Amino acid sequence: MELVKIRRDLHQIPEIGFQEVKTQAYLLEAISRLPQERLEVVEWRTGIAVKVRGSHPKKRIGWRTDIDALPITEETGFDFKSTHPGYMHACGHDVHMAVALGLLEKLIDKPIKDDAVILFQPAEEGPGGALPFREWLKNDKPDFLPDVICALHIAPELPVGTVGTRPGLLFANTSELFIDLRGKGGHAAYPHLTEDMAVAAASLLIQLQTIVSRTVNPMDSAVLTVGKMTAGTVQNIIAEHARLEGTIRTLNSESMVHMKRRIEAICRAVEEANHCKVTIDYGSGYLEVNNNEALAEKFLRYASESEGIQAIRSEAAMTGEDFGYFTEQLPGLMFWAGVSSPYGLHHAKLDPDEKILDLMPGFIHGFMSEL
Numbered sequence: 001m002e003l004v005k006i007r008r009d010l011h012q013i014p015e016i017g018f019q020e021v022k023t024q025a026y027l028l029e030a031i032s033r034l035p036q037e038r039l040e041v042v043e044w045r046t047g048i049a050v051k052v053r054g055s056h057p058k059k060r061i062g063w064r065t066d067i068d069a070l071p072i073t074e075e076t077g078f079d080f081k082s083t084h085p086g087y088m089h090a091c092g093h094d095v096h097m098a099v100a101l102g103l104l105e106k107l108i109d110k111p112i113k114d115d116a117v118i119l120f121q122p123a124e125e126g127p128g129g130a131l132p133f134r135e136w137l138k139n140d141k142p143d144f145l146p147d148v149i150c151a152l153h154i155a156p157e158l159p160v161g162t163v164g165t166r167p168g169l170l171f172a173n174t175s176e177l178f179i180d181l182r183g184k185g186g187h188a189a190y191p192h193l194t195e196d197m198a199v200a201a202a203s204l205l206i207q208l209q210t211i212v213s214r215t216v217n218p219m220d221s222a223v224l225t226v227g228k229m230t231a232g233t234v235q236n237i238i239a240e241h242a243r244l245e246g247t248i249r250t251l252n253s254e255s256m257v258h259m260k261r262r263i264e265a266i267c268r269a270v271e272e273a274n275h276c277k278v279t280i281d282y283g284s285g286y287l288e289v290n291n292n293e294a295l296a297e298k299f300l301r302y303a304s305e306s307e308g309i310q311a312i313r314s315e316a317a318m319t320g321e322d323f324g325y326f327t328e329q330l331p332g333l334m335f336w337a338g339v340s341s342p343y344g345l346h347h348a349k350l351d352p353d354e355k356i357l358d359l360m361p362g363f364i365h366g367f368m369s370e371l
């Protein structure tokens with residue numbers, strides 16, 4: 001398989017969560033071109049599960065890739081840039097998918113002892129595909145449910161060839177955050193007759209930033225980011241509606257409960273002070289990603305002995321990943337794989353080094369053979 005071409009083809013058709021229709025069709029077509037004797041393929045919504053029969057199977061080893069993109073306008077200038085205006089593979093899922101197809105080809109060419117199951121999972125960026133996919137496998141396709149599961153995420157800041165992970169907690173517990181403020185708008189010249197939702201939202205935004213700095217134990221960690229704030233219609237009308245869109249990140253469920261209680265208290269105070277209605281919607285939330293300790297140690301050992309690979313012990317990160325729903329119920333492992341990009345994840349100029357496509361499928365195949 002020409003993985004660079006595959007990655008670039010997929011890069012051109014980015015689709016957001018549960019709308020990955022062209023992506024799914026592309027993947028199914030690529031899978032159909034491989035020898036089929038050892039394969040079983042099932043579709044779930046816009047996702048796919050592929051089982052490769054092993055030589056002497058005793059268990060199923062899973063590999064998961066995410067397949068969705070982000071609502072970002074690409075600014076790379078690549079000749080293979082996104083053909084979907086306003087959408088981009090800015091989190092590397094195009095690379096993840098190409099790696100998974102390369103791995104699939106290797107598993108067919110050189111079967112490992114156990115069965116392998118590759119999951120092409122929709123909606124990682126939101127609203128979350130892992131939990132419903134896992135439940136579907138458990139209830140409807142138990143013979144596709146892995147006994148152990150692994151995945152990677154590209155790491156722009158690490159050189160190609162470097163992989164990193166840690167036993168235990170790797171990624172944060174997350175919740176989306178959407179806050180709407182509604183009050184009486186009106187003429188810009190008569191502020192005393194209105195309640196200005198732009199001003200109320202600005203004050204709310206600043207107060208929200210005191211939650212982490214003033215109420216979370218500094219030895220714990222949390223993040224509250226508002227990534228989007230909108231208010232009003234035109235320059236000379238006082239806004240009757242404002243909206244904040246953000247995300248909350250913590251390292252455990254108790255801190256998440258604490259953050260939400262503080263957000264609610266501040267919103268009530270803003271309501272009172274600004275004579276307005278404030279509503280909160282927590283959207284979707286992800287569990288933290290917890291790496292199985294033994295699996296992570298085995299991986300780090302295997303990586304440090306692999307030619308062309310550097311292994312590092314990573315710090316836990318405030319990134320979110322619905323892979324946490326797999327590690328909740330299965331021994332699982334996620335690791336970072338370096339791609340030497342000058343721009344980071346969720347950036348409109350993310351530029352992963354495609355040399356990762358030569359390295360990762362063989363490396364992962366080797367690791368899966370050892371499990």
Ligand SMILES: CC(=O)N[C@@H](CCC[C@H](N)C(=O)O)C(=O)O
Nearest residue numbers: 125126174175176247319320321
């Ligand atoms: C790896 C990565 O970047 N994941 C996303 C997951 C987003 C979860 C959800 N939509 C949220 O914003 O809380 C991330 O932003 O960390």
